[in-house]
Amino acid sequence: MNSDGTTRGGKLEKFSYDDQIVRWFIIATLIWGAVAMLLGITIAFQLADWHVNMNLQWITFGRLRPLHTNAAIFAFCGNAIFAGVYYSHQRLLKARLFNDLLSRIHFWGWQLIIVSAALTLPFGLTAGKEYAELEWPIDIAITVIWVIFAVNFFGTIIRRRERHIYVAIWFYIATIITVAVLHIVNSMEVPVSIFKSYSMYAGVQDALVQWWYGHNAVAFFLTTPFLGLMYYFVPKAANRPVYSYRLSIIHFWSLVFIYIWAGPHHLLYTTLPEWAQTLGMVFSISLWAPSWGGMINGLLTMRGVWDKVRTDPVLKFMALALTFYGMATFEGPLLSIKSVNAIAHFTDWIPGHVHAGTIGWNYLLIAGILYYMVPKLWNAKIYSVRLANIQFWTATIGLVLYVVSMWVAGITQSLMWRAIDSTGKLVYPNFIETVVKIVPMYWVRAIGGTLVFISFLIMFYNLYKTAKSGSIEAEPVLEAYALNSSSEEPNAAAHRKLEGWPMIFAVLSLIAILVGSGIELIPAMLSQKYIVKMSVVKPYTPLELMGRDLYVREGCYLCHSQTVRPMTHEVLRYGKASEAAEFVYDHPFQWGSKRTGPDLARVGGKYPNKWHFRHMWDPREVTAGSIMPRYMWLFDQKIDYDILKKKMSVMQTLGVPYTNAEVEGSVDAAKKQAEGIRDNLMESGVSKEVVNKEIVALIAYLQRIGVDYGKSEVSQ
Amino acid sequence: MKEDNKLHVEENEKHLLMDHNYDGIQELNHPLPFWWSFTFYGAIVFSTCYFVYYMFLGGPSLRQEFQKDYAVIIAYQQEYKKKEGIFDPELYAKFSTPENTKKGEEVFTNNCMTCHQEKGRGDIGPNLTDEYWLWAKGTPATIYPVVFNGVPDNGMPVWSEVLSKEEIYEAVAYVQTLHHTHQPNGKAPQGVKVDDN
Numbered sequence: 001m002n003s004d005g006t007t008r009g010g011k012l013e014k015f016s017y018d019d020q021i022v023r024w025f026i027i028a029t030l031i032w033g034a035v036a037m038l039l040g041i042t043i044a045f046q047l048a049d050w051h052v053n054m055n056l057q058w059i060t061f062g063r064l065r066p067l068h069t070n071a072a073i074f075a076f077c078g079n080a081i082f083a084g085v086y087y088s089h090q091r092l093l094k095a096r097l098f099n100d101l102l103s104r105i106h107f108w109g110w111q112l113i114i115v116s117a118a119l120t121l122p123f124g125l126t127a128g129k130e131y132a133e134l135e136w137p138i139d140i141a142i143t144v145i146w147v148i149f150a151v152n153f154f155g156t157i158i159r160r161r162e163r164h165i166y167v168a169i170w171f172y173i174a175t176i177i178t179v180a181v182l183h184i185v186n187s188m189e190v191p192v193s194i195f196k197s198y199s200m201y202a203g204v205q206d207a208l209v210q211w212w213y214g215h216n217a218v219a220f221f222l223t224t225p226f227l228g229l230m231y232y233f234v235p236k237a238a239n240r241p242v243y244s245y246r247l248s249i250i251h252f253w254s255l256v257f258i259y260i261w262a263g264p265h266h267l268l269y270t271t272l273p274e275w276a277q278t279l280g281m282v283f284s285i286s287l288w289a290p291s292w293g294g295m296i297n298g299l300l301t302m303r304g305v306w307d308k309v310r311t312d313p314v315l316k317f318m319a320l321a322l323t324f325y326g327m328a329t330f331e332g333p334l335l336s337i338k339s340v341n342a343i344a345h346f347t348d349w350i351p352g353h354v355h356a357g358t359i360g361w362n363y364l365l366i367a368g369i370l371y372y373m374v375p376k377l378w379n380a381k382i383y384s385v386r387l388a389n390i391q392f393w394t395a396t397i398g399l400v401l402y403v404v405s406m407w408v409a410g411i412t413q414s415l416m417w418r419a420i421d422s423t424g425k426l427v428y429p430n431f432i433e434t435v436v437k438i439v440p441m442y443w444v445r446a447i448g449g450t451l452v453f454i455s456f457l458i459m460f461y462n463l464y465k466t467a468k469s470g471s472i473e474a475e476p477v478l479e480a481y482a483l484n485s486s487s488e489e490p491n492a493a494a495h496r497k498l499e500g501w502p503m504i505f506a507v508l509s510l511i512a513i514l515v516g517s518g519i520e521l522i523p524a525m526l527s528q529k530y531i532v533k534m535s536v537v538k539p540y541t542p543l544e545l546m547g548r549d550l551y552v553r554e555g556c557y558l559c560h561s562q563t564v565r566p567m568t569h570e571v572l573r574y575g576k577a578s579e580a581a582e583f584v585y586d587h588p589f590q591w592g593s594k595r596t597g598p599d600l601a602r603v604g605g606k607y608p609n610k611w612h613f614r615h616m617w618d619p620r621e622v623t624a625g626s627i628m629p630r631y632m633w634l635f636d637q638k639i640d641y642d643i644l645k646k647k648m649s650v651m652q653t654l655g656v657p658y659t660n661a662e663v664e665g666s667v668d669a670a671k672k673q674a675e676g677i678r679d680n681l682m683e684s685g686v687s688k689e690v691v692n693k694e695i696v697a698l699i700a701y702l703q704r705i706g707v708d709y710g711k712s713e714v715s716q
Numbered sequence: 717m718k719e720d721n722k723l724h725v726e727e728n729e730k731h732l733l734m735d736h737n738y739d740g741i742q743e744l745n746h747p748l749p750f751w752w753s754f755t756f757y758g759a760i761v762f763s764t765c766y767f768v769y770y771m772f773l774g775g776p777s778l779r780q781e782f783q784k785d786y787a788v789i790i791a792y793q794q795e796y797k798k799k800e801g802i803f804d805p806e807l808y809a810k811f812s813t814p815e816n817t818k819k820g821e822e823v824f825t826n827n828c829m830t831c832h833q834e835k836g837r838g839d840i841g842p843n844l845t846d847e848y849w850l851w852a853k854g855t856p857a858t859i860y861p862v863v864f865n866g867v868p869d870n871g872m873p874v875w876s877e878v879l880s881k882e883e884i885y886e887a888v889a890y891v892q893t894l895h896h897t898h899q900p901n902g903k904a905p906q907g908v909k910v911d912d913n
Contacts, residue, residue, distance in 0.1 A: 091739040166738040235741045239724050244746035245734055254756070274777055278770055282763030289756035296752060304726045333759075338778070424793030429878040430827075566782035568789050572877065577782070608840045608871045611831070622830045684840060685903065 010484035013161065016475035017090045021103040023377050023472070025083035026370060028111060030460050032075035033366070037453040039068035044446035046629070047596065048439060050619075053629035058122040060629045062555025066133040067121040072358060073131060073221060075114040080366045081225040082110070082149070085172055087373055088232035089156055092166045094480040098155025102148050109145035113138060124553035125195045128588045129210050131217050132186050136197040139187040146183065150176050157502045161480040163487035164499040167248040171228030173502070174256045174509045178220040181513065185521075186213035192650050193643060196549075200654065203583025204271055204531060205524050207591055212263035212521060219259040222357065226365055227255075227294045230322070233369050234298050237314045243300035249495050251293025256509060258287050261516035265336035266593065268345065269565035271580035276520055277338075283516070284336035291329035298322040313388035317368030320396065324360025328353065343414045346561055346595040348438065348445075352406025359399045359452055367391070367459055374463050380470025383462050391458040398451025401444055409441035418569040426572055431598040436625045534581035536712040539656045540704060542644055542666035543673040547701025549647070550694055551590065554631065559596035562589075562705065575602035575710050582709050585656050597628060604707035609677055610684040612699045634695040635688070639674070641667050673700055793877075800881045803860040811882055812856070812889035820890030823883045831871070836894040838903030841872065845897045850907035854895060856888050863888060 046052040046061045053060045090097055097103050116138050120126070126133040134142070153176060157165070165173075186209055189197035199206050235242050242248065264272060264280025299322050302309055309315045331353050335344050344350060375382055382388060416434040419427035428434050489496060498505055540548060551557070564570050566577040578601050583589055607615075611622055616634055619626035648663040662669070671691075677699055678691040690696055723742060725733060732744040769775040776784075810816075824832075828841075836844030851867055852858040863884050866874035875884060 088739075092741075094739075162738065164736070164738075166736075166741065232739075232741070236739075239722070241723065241725060241733055241742040241744045243744055244748070245736070245743040246745055247748055247752075248743075250748065250756075269778055275771055277778075278767055282767050286756075286759045286763050288759055289752055292755070293752065296749065300746075304724055420789060422792065423796040423880075424789045424791075425796075425877045566779050568782065568786045571782075571786060572789070577779075606871070608831075610840050611871075624826075 010481040010486065012479055013482050014477050014479055015094070015096050015161075016477050018086070018097045018100055018103060019377055019475060021097065021100075021107060022083050022087045022373065024107050025079050025086065026373060026377070028107070029076060029079040029083055029366065029370070030463065032071060032079055032114060033363070033456055034453075034460060036068060036071035036076045037449070037456050039064055039071055041446060041449040041453050043068055044442070044449045047627060048442040048446045050627050050629050055630050055632060057124070057554075057631075057633045060554070060631075062558050062629075063122050063124055065555060065558045066126060066130075067118060069131055070117050070121065070133065071114070073217065074117075077222060077226075077358075077362050077366070078110065080362075080369070081175075081221075081229070082106070083373070084229040084233070084369050085153070085225065087377075088168055088229065089153065089172065092169060092232065093156060093160035093162050094478070095156050095159045095161055098152045098159060102152040102155075106145060106148050106152060109141065109148065113141050113145060116141070120195065124555075126552060126555065127187075127189060127197060127199065128552035128555075128557065128590065129186070129199065129206075129213075130558075130593060131214050132183075132210065135195055136187070136189050136191050137194060139183070139189070142183060143180075143187075146176075146180055150180065154503075154506070160502075161483060163483055163489075164496065165502050165505065166231070166499075167242070167245075167252065168228040168231040169502070170248075170252050170499075170505065170509075171224045171231065173506050174252075174513070175220050175225040175228065177506060177510050178216065178224075178256075178260070178513050181510075181517070182213045182216050182220065185517075186210060190650050190653060192646050196643070196647075198647075198650055198654060199588035201587070201589075202654070203586045203589050204580045206587065206589040207267055207270065207583075208264065208272060208276065208524050209521065210589070211266040212260075212517065215263040215266060216260055218354075218357070219262070222362055223259075223291075224256070226362060229369055230294070230298050230318070230365060233314075233372055234301050234318050234322075237312070237318065237368070237372050238302050238305050238308065240301050240303070240305055243297050243303070247293050247297050251290045251297070253512065254290040255287070255294070257512045257515070258283050258290055260513045261520065262287060262336065264520065265341065267591075268336070268338050268341045269567065270563050270591065271578055271583070276524075279520060281336050281338055281341075285333045288330065288333040291332075292326060295322050295326040295329070298325075311385075313382065313385055313392065314368050314371045316389075316392055317364050317371065320392070321361050321364035321368060324356055324364065324399075328357040328361060331356065342565075342567065343418075344410060346593070346599075347410035347414045348406040348441070348594075349410030349414075350594065352403045352410060355399070355406075356403050359395070359402065363452070363456070364395065367395075370459070370463060374466050375470070377472075378467040378470035379473055380466050383465035383469060387458055387462045391455045391462065394451050394458065395455035398448045398453075398455060401448030401451065405441040405444035405448065409438040409445075412441075413438050417573070418567070420569055420572070424572075426569060429573070431573075432623050432625050435596070435627060439627065442627075531580045531584055533584065534579065534709060534714065536714055537581050537584065537708045539585045539651070539658060541669060541673055541700070542648060542662075543639075543670035543697050543700040544704045545647060545651070545701075546639055546641075546644060546670060547697035547699070547704075548590075550634070550698045551701055552588070556600075557590045557592040559592075559594060559628070561592035561595050561599045562601045563591040564599060564601045570599070574599050575706070578706075579709060582706065585651075587651065587654055587656075600702070600705055602706040602710045604703050604705040605711060608684065609680050609699050609703065610686060612702055613681055613686060613690075613695065616695055616698065631695075634698060635690060635693055637694045638692050639670070639694055639697050641670065644670060670697075797865075797876060801861065801864050801876065803857040805857070807881070808856050808860070808885055808888070811885035812892070816886045817889045817893060820883075820886030820888070823879065823887040824890050827875070827879065828887065833903075835897065835899045836891060837899035837901060842906045843899075843903040844891055845894050845899045845902055846905050847896070847909050847911065848905035848907045849910050854910050856892060859888050859891060860884065 043061055043064050117134055125135050127135055188200040191197045201209050261283035262280055264276045265284045268277050309319050334340055413434045416428045421427050563578045564574045571577055614621045616631045618630050619628040644666050648658055648666045652658045652663060674691050674696045677696050729744055732746055734743045734745050736743045831841035832844055833839040842850055851862045864876045866872045
């Protein structure tokens with residue numbers, strides 16, 4: 001029996017592969033990869049030295065960081081996924097992509113989305129949720145293009161000439177379905193204007209949905225599609241059979257089923273109910289073996305050809321990528337253990353961990369795949385194996401510098417945060433001491449990142465020269481038999497049968513991811529008792545709401561958290577531990593995930609207005625050694641009162657208890673509050689007239705954060 | 717380019733080769749490595765036990781653990797505040813030597829200057845170089861408790877939670893040297909005039 005169809009019945013059909021679309025996606029991968037990494041090293045140097053922000057609002061850290069993450073994940077990795085999927089999908093199914101026009105709409109649509117990200121994020125147009133910052137019109141465009149991708153993908157499956165779908169395609173299916181679910185659920189937002197919307201969810205709910213999404217963006221955008229690519233390109237490059245079919249089955253299903261539960265490990269020690277936190281932790285631990293299943297199946301496929309790994313750039317990059325994948329997926333479960341997370345969360349250990357994955361696994365695997373595809377698609381030999389080797393070592397050294405410096409920085413800072421002496425006081429009460437200490441590590445990281453960027457440019461050049469030396473030939477015409485009943489395997493095991501029913505396979509994958517999603521999300525969505533309301537917690541005033549939007553616009557949440565964990569050192573440093581009821585009016589939540597600066601959950605009332613005034617003008621005026629950028633434009637730009645009423649009424653729609661009178665009178669109320677702050681500033685010696693400037697709205701918000709409960713008599 | 721390499725299959729795994737073939741990719745069917753299965757099932761067993769213990773069998777919640785930990789530290793703090801919150805003239809004498817006053821200037825620069833400005837001319841916080849006082853009366857004995865306990869409602873931090881008592885005495889000694897100096901560009905007087913010194 002031969003399952004490749006050549007000896008089977010059915011009609012012999014002629015077809016060809018659409019490789020042109022793959023070439024386009026490869027070029028896009030290279031361009032956006034360079035852009036994403038350039039942005040990455042820019043923000044890395046901004047952390048090492050605040051001057052690199054250049055006092056320009058459009059390139060200040062808080063605006064560029066979302067652009068870096070979006071570019072790296074969706075532009076660089078996204079285009080690489082599409083290139084690799086379209087290349088392998090056709091070959092694994094012996095069928096041309098479903099529709100050439102859809103492929104082209106997919107390509108140009110995706111590039112347009114990326115360009116629109118670059119044209120909105122630097123201007124502060126952001127939804128304020130990590131890795132989902134893009135505003136609602138772009139969210140809709142992403143949905144449309146993703147559906148087009150899905151139609152093209154499943155259409156190809158329908159027209160396949162190969163009865164059974166290979167493990168790579170299992171992973172592609174899980175990717176396409178899950179990303180659609182994640183994106184749509186997390187992007188539920190109510191528009192205020194064409195460039196502004198508020199998340200439908202608030203506070204704890206929003207946090208849960210966001211990190212269910214955020215973690216699974218890692219899972220189903222940076223892991224499952226790449227595992228699928230690995231399953232195609234590693235055995236092809238190594239000329240080896242895949243190590244274990246059985247392992248493929250068990251690690252695929254366990255990975256897909258378990259991954260979706262793991263999101264709450266980003267919210268340990270927060271006000272998320274503890275059962276959900278614990279689920280997040282235990283499912284993360286259970287994820288260790290399923291992840292390693294992929295690593296083993298990749299690395300052991302190279303068994304017997306290790307000599308080629310030494311010489312062949314393709315295999316070399318793939319072997320290292322799989323090794324880093326194994327490292328990152330061991331570190332992940334480790335970090336999700338509550339007591340380890342208590343130390344690592346909010347520190348630089350986390351960006352270190354993430355980059356072990358994105359650089360170590362995604363970039364290096366992409367490098368291997370590109371070195372495989374480009375010579376084939378342009379009919380050429382790799383221009384220089386030597387350059388590929390130089391790239392390999394430059395990237396490796398850069399990555400090691402990155403990861404190690406972030407381990408050191410993260411653990412050092414965390415130990416300083418939590419140190420308490422025998423008189424019961426913090427050993428390092430001034431947060432800035434813990435920042436200054438790790439700045440040298442920020443330099444090491446920036447240098448490591450620069451090496452990674454240089455390595456990428458080397459590959460760019462090497463592949464350009466490779467393509468240039470070759471030529472694109474006419475698509476070869478291939479022949480294969482159409483599917484008919486002769487390729488059915490009636491006595492096959494259940495899973496083998498399932499591989500012959502791709503649509504049922506897709507439905508089962510959907511069910512697998514909906515189980516965990518449903519159990520974690522539905523109670524949060526339905527139960528009103530989920531959050532016990534506190535009568536002291538009131539909605540923001542109109543001016544504070546405007547200030548909050550500025551907080552979101554400037555990306556403050558990327559360096560400042562807004563949640564005090566129930567830990568002694570945090571309560572000593574910041575004040576009362578946060579409660580779920582405090583966040584019920586927060587659309588979107590702004591808990592953040594990193595403390596480059598201190599937590600702000602209790603900053604309201606901590607300093608006088610003038611402190612904030614001077615601090616936003618130049619942080620170093622009040623905190624020597626601060627690495628925070630200056631925000632001078634807040635002192636020039638006027639508060640946009642025109643949109644205020646609309647904002648208030650959208651908030652009303654979302655369930656914030658503003659009365660109609662409050663909405664109607666919001667502009668007057670805001671102006672009155674602004675005058676109060678202006679008067680207070682003038683009393684303390686500020687001579688500049690700032691009553692209608694953004695700084696006043698921001699101060700109003702900062703002075704309100706965490707006050708209602710924090711300053712109330714209600715005890716913990 | 718042509719695929720010119722033949723599939724590499726080791727002698728001892730030929731019997732594991734399956735008849736699957738996708739674009740030339742074949743599959744072996746090695747059994748699951750023992751250590752992998754052990755990790756897989758072990759993690760699930762651990763997870764189940766962990767969840768059941770903490771959710772159903774009365775394992776302490778994160779909040780309960782925090783409360784326990786916090787109570788211990790608060791007891792330490794209270795003991796310290798009770799003991800050291802009262803001005804001790806002997807200690808002050810010990811920490812107001814010219815050398816200590818110099819150290820006090822450093823403490824002032826790093827902590828107090830943000831609000832009281834250079835040489836205490838006042839900015840966010842009041843002017844320390846005139847005869848007007850809001851909370852203290854200008855003497856070390858009256859300044860010390862204000863620094864030690866702070867005036868949280870007015871933005872003056874509880875410095876005993878930040879500085880050691882030695883540092884507070886030194887800073888108070890430095891502030892004494894500023895008194896009556898009437899720094900240029902000083903903040904307008906606040907509080908009550910104290911004439912006694």
